[in-house]
Amino acid sequence: MDFSDGDFELREVQKLEGHSDRVWSLAWNPVTAGSSGMLASCSGDKTVRIWQRGPSGSWECSAVLEDTHTRTVRSCAWSPSGTLLATASFDGTTAIWENVGGDFECVTTLEGHENEVKSVAWSASGSLLATCARDKTVWIWEMQPGNEFECVSVLQGHTQDVKMVQWHPFLEVLVSVSYDNSIKVWTEDGDDDDWHCVQTITEASSGHASTVWALSFNSTGDKMATCSDDLTLKLWGTASGISNGIESWQHLSTLSGYHDRTVFSVHWSREGLLASGAADDAIRIFYESRDTDTVDQLSYKMLLKKEKAHEMDVNCVQWNPKEATLLASASDDGTIKIWELSQVSI
Template sequence: MDGGAGAAVELREAHRLAGHADRVWALAWNPSPGAGPVLASCGGDKAVRIWKRAPDGAWHCSDVLEDTHNRTVRSCAWSPDGKLLATASFDATTAVWEYNGGDFECVATLEGHENEVKSVSWSPSGLLLATCSRDKTAWIWEVQPGNEYECVSVMQGHTQDVKMVQWHPLLDILVSVSYDNTIKVWADDGDDEWHCVQTLTEANNCGHSSTVWAVSFNHKGDRMVTCSDDRTLKIWDTSADLSQPKTGEGHESWRHLSTLTGYHDRTIFSAHWSSEDIIASGAGDDAICLFAEERSSMAEGPLYKLILKKEKAHDMDINCVRWCPQSKPWHTDTQTITTRSKRIPRITNLIFMFCNQVFLRIFTPCFLNSCA
């Protein structure tokens, strides 16, 4: 598909990882630059797999974390320093794993949710861990000495299953999305009390009309993207001063910026914003879409343009799509291409991963030519 005047974009499969015995639900790249490209995946086989890239470029499963959860592992997330891995399960528990001397050890099991835990996310400081559940709540856990975790807040406000929680990349602000069609922003009031400071709805904020499945921030933290059963992606931005102290006060100013519709034919399960400001989405129609911002003098605000759509990227639903944060160090091509007035870094192997059943794929978006 045309990526703009004179620029063609192609999505090429680079690797296929097989090993899970059931549906793969979620993926997480280790954020530590020193770790090299390391990927965690989890699924319906109750296991978590750790994948590593060898010097020759081949991928292999280095560890299988099992015998801790007794039901589907629905979500996984690395701590900001890459030393801990949290996994959330339908068995209503969250496990925290630490890499010690060549092996992963489960150092904590967090209990309290009444039903399946759907998502887990670390705060940017690594001192807080958030979980959410089918019990309609989101919990915040504080990391204590000795691998202890204390629940410091049980946040109630959603009226249905909470699908995902995600921390702001710079601030201790938490966003949750739900089967009740809403997006909620949570913040500490400064006295260690967590409150919902904003709810984004269809009626009041041009929000979603059906289940909201996922949320992702851009690297600056001034925009976020959400995706939904209504087959749309929505872009939100904030006028808050992100240079303020890391509390939630004054950060309830998210507003609707743009709606991307007509690109997927079924539920959009996953969306992820890359460090290069490209949004990837994956859906129940088995397709992957990539979007980039395009500024136009004719438009009142920024527009987001489809730069690629790959049909049948998998044989079934695409449950998760994640950009690899370590693509830059692997490659040296840092030219740019231009989509009209928007310049996009031309990284020939900007890698991301997505999954459906049993196996995972790594793809490389390739900008085939420049239009300088």
């Protein structure tokens, strides 16, 4: 699809209601994301909701995961197999839920962080899980037989609250972003089997000037986007997709002047579109521009801005991994919305 040709719109397909507090995070099930799609959402109401698309195409809440977390559930993530869901909470724990025929059971709870767990992410192989917290640490857990998990490394290096962790789409390389304004890249050292920080990106190295809230990799793993309280999105790239896990990320471009409030979420679609959600209640979508006068720099332009996408802050935007034009968003207003990106007919 040529995004430079014609006008596009973000059409609201359905508003999902049920949470009684702000919705913090969303995760599409990677296996059932198609016609029988499944979406997880987590909230300040201490619950996780599972939404399923029915035969008619409408989305319904098929399960409510509750009575496990005692405080806000801040982050949720599906395992690559789509059978396990990890949920991270301000109660200091991460719960692992198993989906057995549509019934979800909490099979284990991971403890160790001193306070609020802010993010959880699975590695591409599904064998590793990463968590991060307000205690300034990142923990790496290895999955054992019988849904057991062992903490194999506690990563210390951030000086403030760690907001998000995300694994590279096919390498065991982990990136964390923090309230300390930095981005850190972590890999395992084969010599001592421990994890180490191999790169720190700060404002001095073209990084952000304020809290970094989120990051997203593109589908091929050679680009990364970050978003911040400094009102910018930044794009990063490597020459060969960090083939050895230690190649440095280089600054490619800064998208500024589009947001006038904190940017909370950024997510890359499989077709290379960037969506962002911010405290101005809007969703923006960017596309890569092929302008010949910017050959030496990656150029992204705004495809559209959806004003008042929600009544309050947009905390999370997530493209569907199988349907490239389907986007989900979550908000402080307690709702989730499903959107369809389409070209406006002339």
